[in-house]
Amino acid sequence: MNISDAVRQRRSIRDFLPRAVDQQTLREVLEVARWAPSGGNIQAWRIIAVAGAERDAIVTLGREHLASQQSGGLAAGVEDAYPIYPREIWEPLRTRRYTLAEDMYRALGIPRDDKPARLRHVARNFEFFGAPLGLFFVIDRRVAHGQWAHLGMLIQTVALLLEERGLGSCMQEAWAALRPALARHFALATDEMIYCGMAVGHPDRTKAVNDFPRTRITIDELAEFRGF
Numbered sequence: 534m535n536i537s538d539a540v541r542q543r544r545s546i547r548d549f550l551p552r553a554v555d556q557q558t559l560r561e562v563l564e565v566a567r568w569a570p571s572g573g574n575i576q577a578w579r580i581i582a583v584a585g586a587e588r589d590a591i592v593t594l595g596r597e598h599l600a601s602q603q604s605g606g607l608a609a610g611v612e613d614a615y616p617i618y619p620r621e622i623w624e625p626l627r628t629r630r631y632t633l634a635e636d637m638y639r640a641l642g643i644p645r646d647d648k649p650a651r652l653r654h655v656a657r658n659f660e661f662f663g664a665p666l667g668l669f670f671v672i673d674r675r676v677a678h679g680q681w682a683h684l685g686m687l688i689q690t691v692a693l694l695l696e697e698r699g700l701g702s703c704m705q706e707a708w709a710a711l712r713p714a715l716a717r718h719f720a721l722a723t724d725e726m727i728y729c730g731m732a733v734g735h736p737d738r739t740k741a742v743n744d745f746p747r748t749r750i751t752i753d754e755l756a757e758f759r760g761f
C-alpha cells in the first residue's frame with residue numbers, strides 16, 4: 534500500500550470484529566512509528582497498549598465512569614487547563630462538528646432527537662467500540678504547545694501503519710473524561726497525562742458506521758498558494 538492510499542483509506546472505525554491483534558503486529562507498527570518526527574527530536578511521548586485483561590480493566594473503569602455520571606457523581610475528568618474543545622466553538626468549526634455527528638448518527642440509524650441512543654453510542658467509546666486493543670498516548674504536562682503537535686505526528690503515523698496492515702483504528706479523545714482514573718490505573722508520573730486513546734482492531738466492514746461518506750474542506754479552503 535502506498536502512502537496516498539493509506540491516507541485516503543484510513544477512516545475512523547467505530548465497530549470492530551472480536552478478533553485479537555497480536556503483540557508482534559503492534560510491535561512492528563511501533564517499530565516503524567517511532568521514526569515519526571518531533572521538533573528538536575525530543576520525542577516527548579509515550580504509548581501504553583492494553584489488551585486482554587488489561588483492556589477489560591479499562592473498560593470496567595469506563596463503565597464506572599458512566600455509572601457515576603448517571604448518578605450525578607464526580608465524573609468530569611477533563612481538566613480545565615486541557616479542554617478538548619474550546620468552550621465556545623465558532624463557525625465554521627461548529628458546523629463541521631455538527632455535520633459529522635449527523636452523518637454518523639444517520640449511519641447508525643439513530644434519529645436526531647433520540648438522545649438516549651446517541652449517548653449509548655458515545656458510551657461505546659469506553660469499550661473501544663469493541664476493539665481488542667487500546668492505545669493510550671501519554672504526554673507530560675510540562676511540555677509547550679509544540680510537543681502536543683509532535684504527538685499528533687506519532688498518532689497519525691500509527692494509524693497509517695495500522696491501515697497498511699489491514700487494521701482499523703479510531704482515535705479517542707473521549708478518554709480525556711477519564712484522565713484522573715487512567716492516571717491512577719497506570720500509575721502515571723505526576724506530570725504525565727493521557728492525551729487520547731485509540732481503539733485498534735479488525736474493522737467490521739458490514740457496519741454502516743464504518744462506511745458513511747466523510748467530508749473535508751477543499752484544497753482552496755485548506756491552503757493559500759502564493760508566488761507560484
Ligand SMILES: Cc1cc2nc3c(=O)[nH]c(=O)nc-3n(C[C@H](O)[C@H](O)[C@H](O)COP(=O)(O)O)c2cc1C
Pocket residue numbers: 543544545546547633658703704705706707708729747
Ligand atoms: C485526536 C483525535 C481524537 C478523536 N477522538 C474521537 C473520539 O473520542 N470518538 C470518536 O468517535 N471519534 C474520535 N475522533 C475521530 C474524528 O471524529 C474523525 O477523525 C473525524 O471525524 C474525521 O473522520 P475520519 O477519521 O473517519 O476520516 C478523533 C479524531 C482525532 C484526530
